Amino acid sequence: xxxxxxxxxxxxxxxxxxxxxxxxxxxxxxxxxxxxxxxxxxxxxxxxxxxxxxxxxxxxxxxxxxxxxxxxxxxxxxxxxxxxxxxxxxxx
Amino acid sequence: xxxxxxxxxxxxxxxxxxxxxxxxxxxxxxxxxxxxxxxxxxxxxxxxxxxxxxxxxxxxxxxxxxxxxxxxxxxxxxxxxxxxxxxxxxxxxxxxxxxxxxxxxxxxxxxxxxxxxxxxxxxxxxxxxxxxxxxxxxxxxxxxxxxxxxxxxxxxx
Amino acid sequence: xxxxxxxxxxxxxxxxxxxxxxxxxxxxxxxxxxxxxxxxxxxxxxxxxxxxxxxxxxxxxxxxxxxxxxxxxxxxxxxxxxxxxxxxxxxxxxxxxxxxxxxxxxxxxxxxxxxxxxxxxxxxxxxxxxxxxxxxxxxxxxxxxxxxxxxxxxxxxxxxxxxxxxxxxxxxxxxxxxxxx
Numbered sequence: 001x002x003x004x005x006x007x008x009x010x011x012x013x014x015x016x017x018x019x020x021x022x023x024x025x026x027x028x029x030x031x032x033x034x035x036x037x038x039x040x041x042x043x044x045x046x047x048x049x050x051x052x053x054x055x056x057x058x059x060x061x062x063x064x065x066x067x068x069x070x071x072x073x074x075x076x077x078x079x080x081x082x083x084x085x086x087x088x089x090x091x092x
Numbered sequence: 093x094x095x096x097x098x099x100x101x102x103x104x105x106x107x108x109x110x111x112x113x114x115x116x117x118x119x120x121x122x123x124x125x126x127x128x129x130x131x132x133x134x135x136x137x138x139x140x141x142x143x144x145x146x147x148x149x150x151x152x153x154x155x156x157x158x159x160x161x162x163x164x165x166x167x168x169x170x171x172x173x174x175x176x177x178x179x180x181x182x183x184x185x186x187x188x189x190x191x192x193x194x195x196x197x198x199x200x201x202x203x204x205x206x207x208x209x210x211x212x213x214x215x216x217x218x219x220x221x222x223x224x225x226x227x228x229x230x231x232x233x234x235x236x237x238x239x240x241x242x243x244x245x246x247x248x249x
Numbered sequence: 250x251x252x253x254x255x256x257x258x259x260x261x262x263x264x265x266x267x268x269x270x271x272x273x274x275x276x277x278x279x280x281x282x283x284x285x286x287x288x289x290x291x292x293x294x295x296x297x298x299x300x301x302x303x304x305x306x307x308x309x310x311x312x313x314x315x316x317x318x319x320x321x322x323x324x325x326x327x328x329x330x331x332x333x334x335x336x337x338x339x340x341x342x343x344x345x346x347x348x349x350x351x352x353x354x355x356x357x358x359x360x361x362x363x364x365x366x367x368x369x370x371x372x373x374x375x376x377x378x379x380x381x382x383x384x385x386x387x388x389x390x391x392x393x394x395x396x397x398x399x400x401x402x403x404x405x406x407x408x409x410x411x412x413x414x415x416x417x418x419x420x421x422x423x424x425x426x427x428x429x430x
Contacts, residue, residue, distance in 0.1 A: 003107045009116040019123030031132055031189050035139050038181070041124060043119045043144040049150035050112055053157045065170050072177040079184040082192055110377045121332040133373065135427035136334050137389045141370035145328045165273035179367035186387060190340050202397060204348035205376055205385040
């Protein structure tokens, strides 16, 4: 049964990753792309989780936490940067 | 392995299988939302939040599969980290999106922040850190005034 | 350095939390490991000083547990709602930015309310006005003033729940008065 679950989730997550990558490619603005990249990271995290559950180990858990922290720091930094740049454009 | 634990194993396996599939579907939902919603803000709703439930379900399935009690605390901590970080990054991106005019006004039924920002901007120029930091006695909407319960410090900060 | 002295009682929740995280990360809750974790927690809390979070001095576990379950149920329900919204309505969705003035003026409660609201799909804190403790919330699928009122009511209910869990006594009595009136 686990093999079936693995197949189904692999297909679903691949579709999701494809969607996120399409949004990264066409996203009209930087923030859209950041958001989509965040989703892509979350999809990687989900894949790591499923790997751990199917193979019954915990080796990826720290990777998972690190992944979510990277996503957090990345999107916060970019959000800050975008805000600052537009602000200076407005003022000049 | 004796029969009764075998039955329990099957039930646990089935539950975790369902959780894993639903958790993966949450990721797919985020991707669908990313592609189908019209503007940045509504995309954010679809993108960040279903992941919270998705990761919860996946970690729960993982905990069920591992069948050891010492795995649960670290799973809970991993989920709590996500609970703490997701709203912050979503707020930062959303705030940046609002300030850089990523909203499409035609897709909003009402925007109660707009009037406040206008008023604050007109009053003393645009203040980066606190665009809405103004005296509430000057607020435009009567609705907002009516709901403030006038506690200590209301409007005096 | 002119840092305010933090009492042990104020610091205790943080230390306990750090020890629990330590034990969870090592996946080992043996007394020796926890003791070492406590030592590191004290050193970290002393070295990397942060202004303490001012707790209200009470925490109602009996209220917290149902609140957590209701929160989880709301997250599940709203996740599927947003999912169906994405599939069915898609590009035609209408949203709104709603101002919600909160009762409490403590930073902790405003932050906690914002977090809970942000975690429930369909609403997102765009801006916080700290001086009036007003949250500006972007809600998805808000088509009419009635929907906006519903969202506002939900936020205020969430805040009421949080006040019942960990608000100060003043806030609690103010809340009781408001409900009674």
